[in-house]
């Protein structure tokens with residue numbers, strides 16, 4: 001039996017639906033017991049002549065002096081030598097704790113199925129690895145619309161999935177609302193048409209809308225997903241549903257009625273006979289570490305199944321970028337261990353929250369029509385006519401925004417604009433969009 005077949009067999013027993021969810025590539029990939037493993041086994045050998053990196057006669061790193069001087073506070077070993085495949089074990093364990101610290105109780109933390117997060121080179125990389133593992137040409141991939149543009153590259157052009165766009169929000173009697181009905185109807189439609197594999201991307205808080213579900217919406221969404229296979233038209237052959245939760249903006253929920261706990265906790269309780277839940281999160285926004293390029297990919301499954309999925313994810317990384325930046329991991333690990341991490345995060349979040357509040361107040365005093373927003377860094381403002389054309393006119397007046405042609409709207413990223421500059425910016429938006437001046 002080949003090494004891939006061996007781990008596939010473990011997965012087939014431990015979480016059959018997760019095995020079914022794998023793409024053809026995902027089934028083939030495994031981590032050979034190559035140099036990294038042999039080097040780890042030889043870590044304490046007297047003559048460790050395994051790995052292609054350089055150490056001095058004391059086994060310490062041999063950085064170039066000018067580089068070491070610039071980061072003299074960091075142990076050179078932590079910055080200049082390789083870290084294990086899949087990332088530092090201590091960092092992965094610390095991130096796991098970081099996720100579980102949001103559980104409502106100790107019992108919930110213990111009961112939540114959560115693999116050891118696999119470290120990736122940023123969240124985009126985590127999304128890409130998940131796409132490689134679970135998407136084939138005939139996988140029905142459900143993406144929110146409007147969406148972060150990179151999703152089309154990752155899940156469409158790169159992974160070649162069959163893309164379905166579900167409306168993230170729709171008008172209702174209460175204004176625009178999270179659109180659970182359309183999402184569920186579309187997935188049910190795909191099931192009725194005999195879909196074999198479904199891959200659903202949920203992005204909360206959402207880019208570009210800046211919306212995060214309320215507690216009520218979060219419960220409704222998970223209940224609706226859980227009921228996908230119920231009802232009179234229950235399909236005989238049930239497809240497998242992989243849910244990929246992209247939580248890039250987690251922690252940036254500005255209103256009290258937002259569901260602040262990661263949706264992963266609710267999703268991980270879905271029936272494992274039909275669902276596999278994956279979570280992508282990381283330091284980029286949550287820790288304001290945009291240049292650090294550290295993200296994580298985790299799975300909600302038993303430890304036996306987790307080990308296989310982690311190995312496959314690590315093999316994807318091994319075969320594309322091999323090891324990850326060590327210094328990014330070192331800095332993040334230090335942050336996660338710091339006693340004042342929450343205060344430091346809160347200090348930065350307060351700055352962004354204030355900008356959110358100012359923008360919300362200012363927009364409410366205009367005639368502009370905009371989508372509900374309560375989280376992340378964004379607000380979406382509707383325009384009549386071509387958003388690209390409006391964007392260019394705004395640019396001439398010194399306001400840079402992003403156009404969303406599919407929604408006839410503009411995305412305003414308030415996270416980079418000082419609070420005291422927002423009122424004037426909103427005035428220009430109103431003048432340009434409403435008054436056409």
Ligand SMILES: Cc1ncc(COP(=O)(O)O)c(C=O)c1O
Nearest residue numbers: 122123124125148207246248284
């Ligand atoms: C929704 C969403 N997911 C993922 C990412 C990617 O994050 P990273 O920079 O860590 O790759 C972004 C970045 O803008 C994003 O908006």
